[in-house]
Amino acid sequence: MTTSTDDIPTFALKQELLRVFTTARAEDISSSVVSIVNRLQYAGLHLKEVKIHAKVAVETGLMFSDEESEQMSDEDEDTRFQQFHHSMFYLGKHVIECVQHLHAIADTMAYALYHVVDLTKQLKSSDVYSHKLLKYPEQLGTFETSLKTLVDCERFGYLRDFNNQAKHKGLPRPKLLDSSEESEPIHRLFFGPIAQKHEASHRQGVRYIHSNVPVVPFLKDEIKRMAEVHNEFVTKLMTHVLALPSRVIVRGQSAP
Numbered sequence: 256m257t258t259s260t261d262d263i264p265t266f267a268l269k270q271e272l273l274r275v276f277t278t279a280r281a282e283d284i285s286s287s288v289v290s291i292v293n294r295l296q297y298a299g300l301h302l303k304e305v306k307i308h309a310k311v312a313v314e315t316g317l318m319f320s321d322e323e324s325e326q327m328s329d330e331d332e333d334t335r336f337q338q339f340h341h342s343m344f345y346l347g348k349h350v351i352e353c354v355q356h357l358h359a360i361a362d363t364m365a366y367a368l369y370h371v372v373d374l375t376k377q378l379k380s381s382d383v384y385s386h387k388l389l390k391y392p393e394q395l396g397t398f399e400t401s402l403k404t405l406v407d408c409e410r411f412g413y414l415r416d417f418n419n420q421a422k423h424k425g426l427p428r429p430k431l432l433d434s435s436e437e438s439e440p441i442h443r444l445f446f447g448p449i450a451q452k453h454e455a456s457h458r459q460g461v462r463y464i465h466s467n468v469p470v471v472p473f474l475k476d477e478i479k480r481m482a483e484v485h486n487e488f489v490t491k492l493m494t495h496v497l498a499l500p501s502r503v504i505v506r507g508q509s510a511p
Contacts, residue, residue: 265289268493275499280370287367288492291485294356294363295478301353302474308349309441309471311342312429346429350446351421353474358418360481361385361406364488368398371492398495401488410477413465417449432467445469 265288272281316339327335365385369378372394378387385406392399405411420427432443447467 265292268489268496271493271496274501275496276370276502283370284367284492287363287370288489290363291360291367294360295482295485298353298356298474298478301349301356302471302478304349305346305353305474306441306471308342308346309444311338312346313431313440313444315339315342343429347426350470350474351426354414354418354421357474357477357481358414360485361402361411364402364405364485367492368395368402371495372396372398397491398488401484401491404487405481405484410473410480413449413468413473414477416465417446420449430467432469441471442469444471 265285268288269281269285272284275281276284315335362384365388366380366383368388369375369380369383372391374383374388374391374394377391377394385402388395389399389402389406395402427446427448429444429446431440432445445467448464449468450464
């Protein structure tokens with residue numbers, strides 16, 4: 256799966272960052288930008304595997320009827336059973352890894368912004384998370400919109416809680432939605448229910464219960480959505496950096 260991140264001018268951006276910032280600061284920003292692109296691409300690769308294993312899981316188990324099972328030999332039934340559990344193992348593995356890459360993108364963008372707008376006096380680098388940076392709208396300026404668009408929506412809330420539930424409790428049992436609108440079985444596959452009670456101070460005690468979301472179209476759409484937000488973010492970043500004056504380096508001294 257390809258995303259629209261392929262044409263992001265990361266080299267040109269890094270050169271401009273080096274023009275206005277110290278080497279270390281420019282490296283921190285550009286590394287985060289590249290990391291987001293890589294995570295989107297990794298998520299796309301995992302989604303390909305999700306589709307492959309979801310198809311087998313559906314055909315050998317989730318849509319398999321008792322009547323069909325009765326018509327099979329013990330050997331064929333054993334083979335089907337092994338195929339189903341093999342596909343379920345790898346389906347879960349790739350779903351979790353895809354979700355983890357997508358979930359990490361918000362904090363990676365926050366880390367880049369932490370250095371772009373220089374919030375080093377307000378926050379330690381180990382305390383940089385998307386929700387913490389959104390507490391500094393004046394410093395973020397136009398970048399606030401990019402970060403809010405990424406995380407301040409129901410879709411990201413579902414992604415966050417899916418990730419937390421998988422991390423702490425494991426994936427719920429997969430099921431197929433009853434839907435007359437979607438004929439393709441793997442597009443009706445979901446893991447549910449996804450519910451999460453938050454203990455963090457900014458969401459203290461709030462319990463989110465999400466509707467049953469088909470996982471394949473959700474991951475596909477989320478990869479596309481995040482790529483679009485990231486492209487917009489990089490465009491803003493390049494515009495911001497181009498407007499800054501070059502830093503002065505004293506002749507005979509190397510750039511820090």
